[in-house]
Amino acid sequence: MEATPLTLDELQRRFTELEPAFSSREARIEANRCLYCFDAPCIKACPTNIDVPTFIRKIGTGNTYGAAKTILEANLVGATCSRVCPVEELCEGACVLGSDHKPIEIGRLQRFAMDHIYERGTMPFTPEPATGKKVAVIGAGPAGLTCAGELAKRGHAVTIFERNSLPGGLSTYGIVVMREPIEVALTEVAFIQQLGVDITTECEIGRDISAETLVDDFDAVFIGVGMGTVPPLNIPGENLDGVIDALPFIAKTKLAEKQGLSQLSELQIAKSIAVIGAGNTAIDAATIAKRLGAEQVTIVYRRSEAEMPAYDFEYDFIKREGVEFRFLTQPTEILGDAGKVMGLRCQRMQLSDIGSDGRRQVDPVPNSEIVISCQQVIKAIGQEKLILAELFGLATTRGFIDVNSSCETSHAGVFAGGDCIRSQGEAMTVTAAEDGKIAANAIHARLTSSIAAD
């Protein structure tokens, strides 16, 4: 029971960036609406403290290149952030015009400036003279790239070790095409490489190179690896044909954009699909399944709407896409026939007390089993904690690496940032970038004090 295949034209239409770019004139008009507040709240609301009023004023005066420079000074992954940040919770939410006007569209203006500099093609910063210091960065996602770029700017030799075949981390593999095309993620990386950052791909720590080698051969190490793979559901039927992980599923659609959309039509899509989980990844996977032609996509989540970790704008969006939600529903078994998925057996749940993680816990409702008919199950129930911390012998909390306010781990000279340290608060690209910056500042201070001491 496969979904009807879509034509290439239809795929093209469904798999392009949703939010249209500003034209020059639209950008100027919007920029000129900005009040250019002094000591503006939008700056403080941005985890990377981008000088928003300054970059917007520069767009307003026609100095779009300068605007991009202002953004990049604070945030080397500003192009991704302009597309994936929950701006209504951050800069736009803080805009003083929000109270009785419409807040400035800061995200779209930032994207306009970044698109402009990417078209121009050159990184506006020249690295400082080489210091002779070497830094290893693990993971070429937003945290690692930012840390690497900031250190390279200051003249340190940085090598990034990346497990995947392409750099960019979730920007390249995990954010749906409709929000960030893969070219944007890869151009962002290429810009950072212009600062002299070396990237070794398909290199896994512990397999291709040991943690000890990094610690011994480099003056500092930064771990910016995000989280691991999707953990098992631990329910019967998990090995049936038709049970897939959300992240590789999303990654395939991202890569198809680079390698040719015809690859999308090779993806097997069932008529009815159940997605387990209700985070942003689940929403993205459900969106893609729907856009690839699935007739019925159901998100199954064991808690209620209120506990759902996905952003509000993601939730609003997916409801318009026609995806169905089953809240307070816990999968108990994947049903199969001849080795293939035929349905998802679930148990209805009810809310109970608030748990140790601050969220409402759920209890099963007796005798409330239901079966959702589906031929594919997509798992999007969070990511597994890492083994990398063990390799470096780092202290952790619930699997997340412990760091101090400088992003330094329990191992002196080893720093970490991004989702792998985010035991609290929202894991966002912008916070990962800020971690990379904080760590770079601390590493730079550490390296320069040792240069002074030499």
Add this chain to the structure above:
Amino acid sequence: MADLSINFAGVSSPNPFWLASAPPTNSAYQINKAFEQGWGGAVWKTIGSPVLNVSSRYGALNYGGHKLVAINNVELISDRPLDVNLREIAEVKRNWPDRAVVVSAMVGSSEAEWHDIVKRIEDTGADAIELNYGCPHGMSERGMGSAVGQVPEYCSMITEWVTSVASIPIIVKLTPNITDITQPAQAALTGNADALSLINTINSIVGVDLDNFEISPNIGGKGSHGGYAGPAVKPIALNMLSEVANLAEMQAKNIPISGMGGVQTWQDAAEFLLLGATSIQVCTAVMHYGFRIIDDLCDGLHTWLDDKGISSVNEVIGASLHRISSFGDLDMNSHVVARINPETCINCNLCYIACDEGAHQCIDLVADGVKIDPKTYSGDITPQPIVREDDCVGCNLCSLVCPVDDCISMVPVTRNRPHNTWNELSSERPEVLEWDGMARYRDETGIDIH
């Protein structure tokens, strides 16, 4: 509803809005359209000496995303054949007997040429003639336009040539490209002008193209000074209007003025009326949006007059003139201070930075009752801008930059000092002209400027 009709030096018009002599009044086609839409009058684009125009002709000043904050032009007087213009003028006047049809004229500086053009215009049945002493480009190089307006002797001589033969009212249009506008105004009165109009365009270079370094507007790789007009020139026009309207001779002879320069809206027009204009001429706004703006010009003016309980537009003409004073006669002891309404403040801090860096450092950012330094402050409470009223000089700047309506008000405060002007003080106590004497006076009166 208030009566908008005016009588301008014997020329009647159903409303005070006339199209200025400019591209919108180049032909019968245009003026017929304008009159159909309700314009009270039109000053035909200047006719007279033969000319040839260039291409391109106009340049723009844009600001903050707004197009045409001002326009400049190097277009000359009408390049259509004189007999075509005269024939169309006659036709328009025949079709529109209740509208003011004025013809702008400019010819070489000879009495015979002026007598000839006056006669030909009068033959069309036009209501009045406007002498173009203002055009600052192209014609001035040929000894016409502002070349006349800038020399009071020429101004009175040519005006007299015209008024000695004319049987219809003569309006002299003044150039602003002069140090003292009252001199050519006075000269026009010496030549027996029936009315004045001002301002013509201001000499300008409107822009340089940053890609190719060429001048805008670009005419085959070169540019030239052109006439500047539009919203940006309004304050200059209002000042010159009031200077001329306040001349004793103008008031004694009851000489009407047709005011222009940057009028876009009925509010602009009302300001011109209050400062002594009887009719209002409009050009740039029409070049930008078309004749249809006449609806709001009349409607808005009506509403304003009705709301004020004023029955005729004539009652407001010159009503603010007596409020124009020399600086030396202003009351130095009248005082206002800024007050910021914390309820409506949106914390953009534009008032703070404007006062701190652009004015007199009397607004503090205060969080929880304590003045904070925005460079180092990292608390959770949003700092509030608060005026130190004792230090506030009442300059208005904070209220001018505030983006919220009525958030910052300028409030009169009593400083318990008697009315005193600079002219009174400096004549009663000439010692204040020296710093020692000024210091003593300040001590006595408790004026502390630090």
